[in-house]
Amino acid sequence: MSVYLDTLRGRDGERAPVWFMRQAGRYLPEYRHIRERHSFWEMVRTPELAAEVTLQPVARLGVDAAILFQDIMSPLPSMGVEVEFAPGPVLAEPVRDAAAVARLRVPPAEEVAPFAAAAVRLAAAASPVPVIGFAGAPLTLAAYLVEGKGSKDFATFRAFLRSEPPVAEALLTKLADVAIAYLASQVAAGASAVQLFDSWAGLLDRESYARHGAPHLRRIVAAVRELGVPVTYMAIGAGHLLGEVATLGSDAVSVDWRTPLRQARRLLPGKVLQGNLDPAAMLAPRDVLLAEAGRVLTDGQGGPHVFNLGHGMFPGTDPDGVAAVVDLVKGFARRPVAPAGATA
Amino acid sequence: MSVYLDTLRGRDGERAPVWFMRQAGRYLPEYRHIRERHSFWEMVRTPELAAEVTLQPVARLGVDAAILFQDIMSPLPSMGVEVEFAPGPVLAEPVRDAAAVARLRVPPAEEVAPFAAAAVRLAAAASPVPVIGFAGAPLTLAAYLVEGKGSKDFATFRAFLRSEPPVAEALLTKLADVAIAYLASQVAAGASAVQLFDSWAGLLDRESYARHGAPHLRRIVAAVRELGVPVTYMAIGAGHLLGEVATLGSDAVSVDWRTPLRQARRLLPGKVLQGNLDPAAMLAPRDVLLAEAGRVLTDGQGGPHVFNLGHGMFPGTDPDGVAAVVDLVKGFARRPVAPAGATA
Numbered sequence: 001m002s003v004y005l006d007t008l009r010g011r012d013g014e015r016a017p018v019w020f021m022r023q024a025g026r027y028l029p030e031y032r033h034i035r036e037r038h039s040f041w042e043m044v045r046t047p048e049l050a051a052e053v054t055l056q057p058v059a060r061l062g063v064d065a066a067i068l069f070q071d072i073m074s075p076l077p078s079m080g081v082e083v084e085f086a087p088g089p090v091l092a093e094p095v096r097d098a099a100a101v102a103r104l105r106v107p108p109a110e111e112v113a114p115f116a117a118a119a120v121r122l123a124a125a126a127s128p129v130p131v132i133g134f135a136g137a138p139l140t141l142a143a144y145l146v147e148g149k150g151s152k153d154f155a156t157f158r159a160f161l162r163s164e165p166p167v168a169e170a171l172l173t174k175l176a177d178v179a180i181a182y183l184a185s186q187v188a189a190g191a192s193a194v195q196l197f198d199s200w201a202g203l204l205d206r207e208s209y210a211r212h213g214a215p216h217l218r219r220i221v222a223a224v225r226e227l228g229v230p231v232t233y234m235a236i237g238a239g240h241l242l243g244e245v246a247t248l249g250s251d252a253v254s255v256d257w258r259t260p261l262r263q264a265r266r267l268l269p270g271k272v273l274q275g276n277l278d279p280a281a282m283l284a285p286r287d288v289l290l291a292e293a294g295r296v297l298t299d300g301q302g303g304p305h306v307f308n309l310g311h312g313m314f315p316g317t318d319p320d321g322v323a324a325v326v327d328l329v330k331g332f333a334r335r336p337v338a339p340a341g342a343t344a
Numbered sequence: 345m346s347v348y349l350d351t352l353r354g355r356d357g358e359r360a361p362v363w364f365m366r367q368a369g370r371y372l373p374e375y376r377h378i379r380e381r382h383s384f385w386e387m388v389r390t391p392e393l394a395a396e397v398t399l400q401p402v403a404r405l406g407v408d409a410a411i412l413f414q415d416i417m418s419p420l421p422s423m424g425v426e427v428e429f430a431p432g433p434v435l436a437e438p439v440r441d442a443a444a445v446a447r448l449r450v451p452p453a454e455e456v457a458p459f460a461a462a463a464v465r466l467a468a469a470a471s472p473v474p475v476i477g478f479a480g481a482p483l484t485l486a487a488y489l490v491e492g493k494g495s496k497d498f499a500t501f502r503a504f505l506r507s508e509p510p511v512a513e514a515l516l517t518k519l520a521d522v523a524i525a526y527l528a529s530q531v532a533a534g535a536s537a538v539q540l541f542d543s544w545a546g547l548l549d550r551e552s553y554a555r556h557g558a559p560h561l562r563r564i565v566a567a568v569r570e571l572g573v574p575v576t577y578m579a580i581g582a583g584h585l586l587g588e589v590a591t592l593g594s595d596a597v598s599v600d601w602r603t604p605l606r607q608a609r610r611l612l613p614g615k616v617l618q619g620n621l622d623p624a625a626m627l628a629p630r631d632v633l634l635a636e637a638g639r640v641l642t643d644g645q646g647g648p649h650v651f652n653l654g655h656g657m658f659p660g661t662d663p664d665g666v667a668a669v670v671d672l673v674k675g676f677a678r679r680p681v682a683p684a685g686a687t688a
Contacts, residue, residue, distance in 0.1 A: 152496060155658045158624030162632050202581070205602045205622070237546070239584040240602050258549045258584050278549070280502030288506050314499045 002130050004064040007304045008193055008230040008251050008272055012336040016297060016305045017064035018329040019132070020322065021234075021254075021279075022312035023057040024069040028319055030056050040085045044071055045115045051122035058129055060319060061326050065193070066127050068120055068186065072136030072197055073144070074113040075182045079174070080105045081145065094148030096160060101171045109181040109188075116182070117189040124190030133191030135182050135220075137198035137235075138175035139213040145171065154203055161204075161212055168212055176216040180223045187227045194224050195232040195254070202237030209241050214248060221249045232274055236311055242267040257310030261299040273300065276310035277325070282317045286324060293325045297332045305334070346474050348408040351648045352537055352574040352595050352616055356680040360641065360649045361408035362673040363476070364666065365578075365598075365623075366656035367401040368413045372663055374400050384429045388415055389459045395466035402473055404663060405670050409537070410471050412464055412530065416480030416541055417488070418457040419526045423518070424449045425489065438492035440504060445515045453525040453532075460526070461533040468534030477535030479526050479564075481542035481579075482519035483557040489515065498547055505548075505556055512556055520560040524567045531571045538568050539576040539598070546581030553585050558592060565593040576618055580655055586611040601654030605643040617644065620654035621669070626661045630668060637669045641676045649678070 004017035025031055031053055034043065043049045053069040073083045080103060082092035095101060110117075116133075124131045144150070146157040161168050183194050201213055221231050233245060234254035242264065245253055252272035255264040261273055281292040297307065307329045313322070348361035369375055375397055378387065387393045397413040417427045424447060426436035439445060454461075460477075468475045488494070490501040505512050527538050545557055565575050577589060578598035586608065589597055596616035599608040601623070608617055625636040641651065651673045657666075 153624075153655075153658070155624045155627060155660075158622060159627035162622075162625055162636065163628040203602075205604070237581050258546075260549070278502060278506075280497075280499045281506055283499060283503035284507040292506065311497075314497070316499075 002064065002192075004130055004306065005192060005230070007306055008232070010251075010272065010304055012304045012334075014334050014336060016300060016307040016329055016332065016334060018307040018326055019063040019065040019067065020057070020313055021067070021309050023061070023063060023067060023322075024053045025313060026315040027313055027317040027322075028056055028060065030060070040071070040087070043069070044074055047115050047118035047122055050115065050119035051126070054119065054123040054131065055127055058127060061323050062330075063129065063326060065130050065132050066123060067132040067195070068116065068123065068134060068191065070113070070116050070119070070134070072134075072141065072199070074116055075135070075178055076141070076145075078105065078107050078112045079178060088150040089144055090149045091145065094156075095145040095171065096156075097164075098167050098170070101167055101174065104171070104174050106174050106177045107181070109185045112178055112182040112185060114185070117185040120186050120189035120191050124192075130192040131190060132193045132195055133183055133186030134195045134197060135179040137196045137201065137213070137233075138172040138179065138216045138220075139204070139209075140198050140200045141175050142168070142171050143200045143203075154200060158203065158208075161208055165211075172212060172216050176220055179220050183220070183224050184227060187224070187229050191229065193230050193232065195234060196220065196250070198233065198235040198238075201235040201241060204241075206241055206244055210244050214244050217248045225249070225251070232272075232306075234274075246271070252304075252306060254308065255310065261296065261305070262302065265302050272304040272306060274306040274308045276308070279309045279311050279314050279317070282309070282321055282325075283314060286321060289321055290324060290328055293328050294332070297329060297334070301334055302337060346408065346536075348474055348650065349536060349574070351650055352576070354595075354616065354648055356648045356678075358678050358680060360644060360651040360673055360676065360678060362651040362670055363407040363409040363411065364401070364657055365411070365653050367405070367407060367411060367666075368397045369657060370659040371657055371661040371666075372400055372404065374404070384415070384431075387413070388418055391459050391462035391466055394459065394463035395470070398463065398467040398475065399471055402471060405667050406674075407473065407670060409474050409476050410467060411476040411539070412460065412467065412478060412535065414457070414460050414463070414478070416478075416485065416543070418460055419479070419522055420485070420489075422449065422451050422456045423522060432494040433488055434493045435489065438500075439489040439515065440500075441508075442511050442514070445511055445518065448515070448518050450518050450521045451525070453529045456522055456526040456529060458529070461529040464530050464533035464535050468536075474536040475534060476537045476539055477527060477530030478539045478541060479523040481540045481545065481557070481577075482516045482523065482560045482564075483548070483553075484542050484544045485519050486512070486515050487544045487547075498544060502547065505552055509555075516556060516560050520563055523564050527564070527568050528571060531568070531573050535573065537574050537576065539578060540564065540594070542577065542579040542582075545579040545585060548585075550585055550588055554588050558588050561592045569593070569595070576616075576650075578618075590615070596650060598652060599654065605640065605649070606646065609646050616648040616650060618650040618652045620652070623653045623655050623658050623661070626653070626665055626669075627658060630665060633665055634668060634672055637672050638676070641673060641678070645678055646681060
């Protein structure tokens, strides 16, 4: 069995499993080596390359899980949406009205970014650790679809949610349908856990999130758990939403670096916590980094904890520092909470 | 007397004063008219132009206060830092080590961006309403100085805070000294209130903010209040920091659109609250906008409230919508909290 899957299933063990958001990426020379010869979309769409990149950090770092190398935009072309990376995602045409939403395809599972499932299959066959599948959360994908590109504020999207609730509902429903199909295809291909990335949910107030985000997330989480696979939910800058996040039904919640894990433990009763080292600490000298990672490990006690960053790895991160953190986590003896009824 | 200053001094009146962050700016045709003929730095550095732009929204909208037209970067050249706008701020050289911090000048008050005080003087002489002076908070200015430019994550700055606490302390101390001198020059020129803009504080966890942000802010707030002028503190995405923000000593706190005013009222006892309409609501149809503004007015009851946005106005905002919000605020009959001892 895997320490990662055990922990996701609620085991408060003596060692925290460890993986890193964006562990497959630009900070690794072996990634850049491939990236020099292929475009980002090529890497994403070529199962052999995507699987290779997925496994690179496992080989180098000895992490306890391999997250699939893909982009949250991967399923959009299957819906009829043209996306380029320049380097951030740019859509050929924003989706802002009922007609544009009506035109979006909801393909059967085997037609949603089939290269992703193929990459999962290759990676899972070769991986010594579980492969994590993932999808972008509907709100976050809708933010890009409506805005047409990345943005600091997503002002157009936020105005759209307030102005066009029925169109928003139709769009978010389609995105949730596609996410369910997409994740089912990854699970069928061998993904043994799933993470939902909701990068921009934190821009919304709690009422808007409760209305436009939570219901769709609950449906996706329930559908994936129905397949017997645990689900982790991640949002950034979403400390103000945790009361609502607690109700989504996910097994685990990834907490960003701004919410201390002890506080998250109170706000998310019964949840496995994932996180929450500040990825900027990875850019600090080794002693500072390890002290900060040690603090996260200490704070993570009191329930099941998957060690991770509070957000994705920055490109300039030194892989040796990451390896040192993995060693620290593996050597850290947690004090699990005694099972109910046991005496101290 | 002014309804704005009365409210800042703690009066829970029957009408909320209203002004808007970035009310002097690109969404106004009369602003764009001037901007076509002058660079941004020229407008900032020419007191006649800066004063004219400061007063434009007062003339058009009838807001209860005029915020000085300047940029939070305005005082940096006086410190020896070269800044260009392209269109966001770009520094000729980032400030990242002890030597670079040592080179930063802390000029006497009359030499810190003297064009700003000159603009305050012109605006205050002509304004029917109070003129609000402002400065960037030390953490936010340091973020730009260390990063060298704007950023979504300010990863270098966050790593710097963790790696070089004594250098950070020296930098933040100089920035606070300059902010105090700068604000004193604006008050001497006729600013009758002051706002501190801490745009990037929300990126930090509470412990880092308590260490690197709060002490310097307390010193600035105390120095300005010593001059008899009320201080408003604004941070964005800082719901997780409000416990610390409550201790800064400011008269008022500007709350972003993600923290409901009722909740802020509990977390910030005794503070005047400012905010917190989502600026994206300004891009929605009139009925949606007014309903949302009405909700903010209702939530703002229970203590003194300055109606404002939760963040700066977006460039595409329709000035007529803004005017309609001003009318709504002026016509809304608040129910002030009865003074202690009075019966309902």
